[in-house]
Amino acid sequence: MPVLSSTALLPRLRLTAFFALLSALALACLLLFSGSAQAQIQLKLGSAQAATAAPGASATVETPRVRAELVALAPEGIAPGQPLTLGLRIHHQPGWHTYWKNAGDSGLATQLTWQLPAGITAGDIAWPMPQQIRVGDLLNYGYEGTVLLPVPATVAAGFAPDAQGMVRIQLQASWLVCRVECIPEDGSFTLDLPAQGSVAMAAADFAAAARQAPQxxxxxxxxxxxxxxxxxxxxxxxxxxxxxxxxxxxxxxxxxxxxxxxxxxxxxxxxxxxxxxxxxxxxxxxxxxxxxxxxxxxxxxxxxxxxxxxxxxxxxxxxxxxxxxxxxxQLATVSPALAAALEANRNAATPAAPAPTASASSLWLAVLGGLIGGLILNLMPCVFPVLAIKLLALAQPGTAPAARHTAGLAYGAGVVLSFLALGGLLLGLRAAGDQLGWGFQLQSPAVVALLAALFTLIGLNLAGLFELRMLLPSRWASAQARHPVVDAFLSGVLAVAIASPCTAPFMGASLGFAVGMPAVQALTVFAALGVGMALPFVIVGWVPALLRWLPRPGAWMDTFRRAMAFPMFATVVWLVWVLGQQSGIDGSAALLGLLLLLAALVWALTLQGRSRWALGALVLALTVWLLPTAGRLVVQPVEAATSASAGHSTALWQPWSAERVASLQAAGQPVFVDFTAAWCVTCQFNKKTTLSDTEVLADFAARQVQLLRADWTRRDPAITAELARLGRSGVPVYVLYAPGKAPQVLTELLSTTEVRQALAAL
Known part of the structure; x- marks a missing residue:
């Protein structure tokens, strides 16, 4: 059997520098999108996303369910003593409704918060009469079709418009829109009005609202x-x-x-x-x-x-x-869970106290959890191929011990510093007011798409479609060999970029504990996670005896390398599915089309002569032409046809909300909540096994447990806040609420025995 020499194998192992560059681009995209309006989108409770508008951008906010518009009526202009009425006009899609000042048995009234120029004061909503809406055994009061919520305003004697004679009206509104499911939505509205002249375009709507108001x-x-x-x-x-x-x-x-x-x-x-x-x-x-x-x-x-x-x-x-x-x-009939929720609402307006310093024992437990979780990350399907090939490269004959030591330390530094960077980014965004948890990078469709492209390129390289020397000038392609320390460091960055979303199943408690610590202690836990992940490679680099356990180089290495392409392609399949939960079937199809063009471009660049440039230019031109349309489909969130909770009937699993849990608890009904996300592999495994087990479902039914699902596929500040309250920072999280008892948080790797034992204790 022929044996591959180290020089023959080396070009096939030179994939890290190229892909680490793409990994750095993924992290940069993460930094961009985590602070942008794209990352401010909220989810339907269970499967959908809620609406926002950029501050000052428009007087209108549209969602798949409503079209809301800020309107005004000033027939004599905006001046002291003249009538001025503001209002929010809401047009509902068929079947959807929002709520009156008293929502009834369920729901929330629309809330309006005004930002007005000095001298203008807004009053209360002059609520038009609602209709009565029955949903099962519940009766609600709300609006269908089109409704205008008028607000009388007063212009004081000292009011004056700006230098251009304009008056800027700003409104922050929030509403709950329901059909069978309910979706909280909000929007920022801006309306610039001339102070002189009549403003009466919505006069008919204001007149209709006045007729609908009670006398x-x-x-x-x-x-x-x-x-x-x-x-x-x-x-x-x-x-x-x-x-x-x-x-x-x-x-x-x-x-x-x-x-x-x-x-x-x-x-x-x-x-x-x-x-x-x-x-x-x-x-x-x-x-x-x-x-x-x-x-x-x-x-x-x-x-x-x-x-x-x-x-x-x-x-x-x-x-x-x-x-x-x-x-x-008597207040005693209110469950402890509901009382705690009410107390949290009362305290929501008060400044948060500084985070307490963790005790030494709890900090060390979190650090230990980080080390163990990091070790397990090396076995993830998307991490193991990269690590295995790097280890085989480390075992090549003739590699000097000093080179192995340096490579191990550089790889470890790349892993630890990357985890510290991600942890610092998370802590910084949370300190700035963003409701984020671990895994937030996969809540951006753009980051998911970029990772899918990265894994596609890695898979094509491992499968043997291309080598770097085919695509890049020889000086660039050989940079890895000339700078082995940089190459090892970037290998660590790449490993973290593809492994970080998998940490929640093993690190749920530790990461949830960490984000509530002071920054130094929290970053210590993130560093421990990186140390755990880097430890195997560093130890092998420093202990030569361990290299004898690795197989001897041979032709099998080429077969192994090609086989490792399939876990990468499997990861791409998973990422495309995740994107489908965020951007719908059109977004998934657009991403697949872009990945196909990416593969075609790589293939074209491996050709020789004129074919390389002709076909490469053709594919590149087609990509540039399609990218604006396809890119918009990829990053534009839509209401998913099937959510991450697919696989169970809506009668069995209902969308989660804190209000829903509180009301069920107040009625004395036990509740089981599945905090999940489409991009969470462990969530999907538990969903298809333990949570689909016939005996578990029978126990739920026998004890009349209401099943709720909190879908975190896209960002949802309410779910993030609830996870933080439970001491968690990622999914999966499973919680059983029993009347009169504190919430019971089950383990992330859920078993039928654990669930049935918890239910037996009800």
């Missing part, structure tokens, strides 16, 4: 607590003749006082006695103490419609005093 009741109304303290009687006098004798719709403005989903004629009744309207209404199980009065609205339904759906044609608002005292629900 103040001119008569009298009062509530009376009925015996037993569980029901209220409402008596109203003074309703206009058009309402008398009609069935009226009831809209409470307080969210936790009445049972919103109570059915007319079954759970509550109404009747007319002459001009007096009387109703008996059930109180909510979540009510608090008896207030002095309650604000409510009565609506007259549209002719020919039922009470429960269409917005009323007329409505009357009243503040009715309450006579008597009902039986308040």
């Amino acid at each position: 103040a009741l001119q008569g009298e109304a009062r509530f009376t607590v009925l015996p037993g303290g569980e029901r209220l009687q409402l008596q109203v006098n003074g309703l206009p003749a058009t309402a008398q004798g009609q069935t009226l719709a009831f809209y409470p403005e307080s969210s936790d006082t009445f049972r919103h989903a109570a059915e007319l004629g079954k759970d509550w009744t109404q009747a007319w006695k002459g001009a007096t309207w009387t109703a008996e209404l059930p109180l909510s199980e979540m009510r608090g103490d008896t207030p002095a009065s309650l604000p409510v609205v009565l609506g007259l339904p549209t002719a020919g419609s039922d009470v429960a759906h269409a917005p009323p044609t007329q409505a009357w608002r009243m503040e009715a005093p309450v006579e008597g005292q009902w039986k308040a629900v």
Whole structure:
């Protein structure tokens, strides 16, 4: 059998310098996109993404579900004493809705925060009447179609426009838009208005909103607590003749006082006695103490419609005093988890206290976790081929011991410094206010696409399609041999770039603990992760006896090298799938097309003579021509047709939200949450094994556990904040919430035995 010499094998081993350059480009792209508006996108809870707008960019924000626009009405111009009304106009796509000031059994009211010039003050939203929206056993109050939320504004006597005679109106708005699933969205709006002249383009919408607003009741109304303290009687006098004798719709403005989903004629009744309207209404199980009065609205339904759906044609608002005292629900019935969430909300506006210094024992445990996790990273399919080939190069006959020592130390320095750079970037962005966790680099479609291109080139090189000497001038291609220390260092950078997303399954607790530490201690944990990953290569470089354990060089090395191309191509398949969760099927197809052109370009450059330049120029021109369109498809997030939770029916796994968990806990129902992401391999493995196990699913059903899935494929600050609260900084994370107990965080490598034991303890 022929034996390959070291000189024959050397060109095939010279892949690091070329790919380390691409790795550096990937890290640079990560630095760019982590701070850009692209990285500010929020996800649907389970599978979709929420909308944002660049500050000052536009008066309109569009999402797949709504089109929101900042509008104004100033018929006499913007001047002291003249009327000025601002508003947010929301056009909903069919089937979607947002919420009234009282959302009902679920949902959140739209919130508006104004940034106005000195001398202009915005009032409260003059809410138009909503419709009643039933979803299963829940009743909500909200808007479908198009609605304008008007806000009256006051122009003070000292107001003056800017030097150009313009007035800049800025608004930060957030809303919850729901169909069956619910998606939190927000937008930044800017509207520049001339101070002189009439602004009345939306006058018709403002007039319609004014007609839809409830009128103040001119008569009298009062509530009376009925015996037993569980029901209220409402008596109203003074309703206009058009309402008398009609069935009226009831809209409470307080969210936790009445049972919103109570059915007319079954759970509550109404009747007319002459001009007096009387109703008996059930109180909510979540009510608090008896207030002095309650604000409510009565609506007259549209002719020919039922009470429960269409917005009323007329409505009357009243503040009715309450006579008597009902039986308040004791705070003890609120679960500890809900109480903790409420306390966190109350403290959200206060400055965070400095991070406490970790105890010596906990710090050393985190460091030990980092070392072990780093060692395991060397076995990852995308890391092992690079490491194995570097080790075989280290074992080449004739390599001086000093060269092995230097190569080992340089590789270790590249690994450790890269982990410190990524850790420092994460800590810096979090300190600047970004809600990020470990693995955040794969939440950018551009970084995913760049990594797919990197792995494609590595795979093509390992498969033997090209060598560097075929593509680059000989002086550049031989730079690796002339600078072995730089080559080894860049090998460490490359290893970290392709391995960092795989750390969460082994480092979830340690990394979650680290990001809450002071910077020095946190970076110590990241350094330990790098030391663990670099340790095998460094030890082999310094202990010659270990080299005897490596196979002798031979023809098998060429076969092994080509075989290592397939784990790289498998990684590309996975990255394309990840991108599909972020940018949809069109984004995946565009990336595959670009990778095909990349492979064709590399092949063309391996040819000789005129064919090399002719075909290379043709492929390059085609790539440049297609890149703007394909690149836009790759990086443009869309609502995924199937989320990372695919594989389970929506009836089984529901989208996660902190409010959903709190409400289920308050109702005494256990909850199991799967924090996952499409780019997390361990998440997908657990999903297809433990979380699909028939016995585990039967235990969930038997104990009536609500299953929720928090999809972190794209950035979601709410999920990031919840992971931080649980002491984690990456996925997978599995949490079981039992009524009256603290949340139980299970291990990342989930087993059926662990899940069933946790469920048995409920």
